[in-house]
Amino acid sequence: MLKLIPHTVVRRTQVVAVSHRLYSTAQDPHTKSSASPPPPPPPSSHHTSTKPPSLFNDETRAHLERLRQHHFHASNLPDSPDFGINQYLNINEELRQQLKDVVAQFHAPVRYAFAYGSGVFRQSGYDEKSKPMMDFIFGVSHPGHWHSLNMQQNPHHYSSLRLLGSNTVSKIQDDVGAGVYFNPYVEINGIVIKYGVVSIDKLCRDLIDWDTLYLAGRMHKPVKILRDDARVRLANQVNLTEAVRVALLTLPERFNEVELYEKIAGISYVGDFRMVVGENPNKVQNIVHSQLDHFHRLYFSLLDDLPNVAVLNDGYFQQNQNPKFRGLMVQKLPRTLYDHVLHQHRTFASKHKLDLPFNKSEMYQQIAASPELPMYMDKSLRSIITRPALTQSVKGIFTAGVLKSTRYASAKLGKWIKGGK
Incomplete structure (x- = not known):
């Protein structure tokens, strides 16, 4: 606690x-x-x-x-x-210890760490026969210093980019893509992992403002926290609450938990080119249906505390469509999404000769009541997500190296083909 x-x-x-x-x-x-x-x-x-x-x-x-x-x-x-505490999810105890032991192998200081993906929430420990790759994110205070220490301990984790030095690697991490530097296909304690390194500052900004939604979107879905940090926990509670509000603004008056979680899980995939080629097209549904209990733990208390949402007896929820409540949700959108949505509404109003209120509260209510709101959301999320997702993937070719990148792309393509059948 x-x-x-x-x-x-x-x-x-x-x-x-x-x-x-x-x-x-x-x-x-x-x-x-x-x-x-x-x-x-x-x-x-x-x-x-x-x-x-x-x-x-x-x-x-x-x-x-x-x-x-x-x-x-x-x-x-x-x-x-x-x-x-809703962010703490239970997994198989043997696997949890195995994952914590992986993080402990790094001498460079990791302030915050989580593991994610379907392999983390399996019912048994790590399967050494099939050796699925386990995914980690490490939040660190000073990326340049961190990579310097890690290159001394684990030079084989890096591509030839390490020859340019830790400061260059750190600059590539921060300035290109979503601010994450991945090293894939690394074996530690018999477990094959891919780990991404991100600065705590950049991680918290994405969680609160949705600058790229690359990690904020990842953390909309269940993750297993292996090393906690108070600042990140605060920022992620904001992130989860914002995801609920965005989902509510695009859901009907009555909805069930599965519909809510599918909306939330799908936020970060809007505009991601990998959902066209490279990811299982049923990924969102698969994630939600296989981890429904974890989604419930993450979100139910947040949903239950919203004054405009009521729990019905038949397993459904009902949200109050009062423009005042919905306007407040528009007002509290993450800063980057908020800016995009307001731009979309002003553009629409200009084209269709729609009068815009001078009062901000009335403006929010007008947006919330607009039948164009789902379109605003879709276009805005695409504007936020598309470029970082693409540039992060291109960056991965250089940070992982050609051989590892080809191996990773082949595995993703295989899942995509299998999922489309």
């Missing part, structure tokens, strides 16, 4: 900002201050116990107290020791 103590948590201003981003209805969240959380304070040499209320200003403490009185889930209250 995450204890909100000074040496592990983000600064007070960040916790307050995330609290407002999750629940506040009184302000527009689309400011630069909410887009990129400040870095956490340096680790303390000793543990100092501080009462959680000291992390919050009076306004935020009063707001959180009102939420508790309305019986909000503890996992959604930023001052609760159970905050974000």
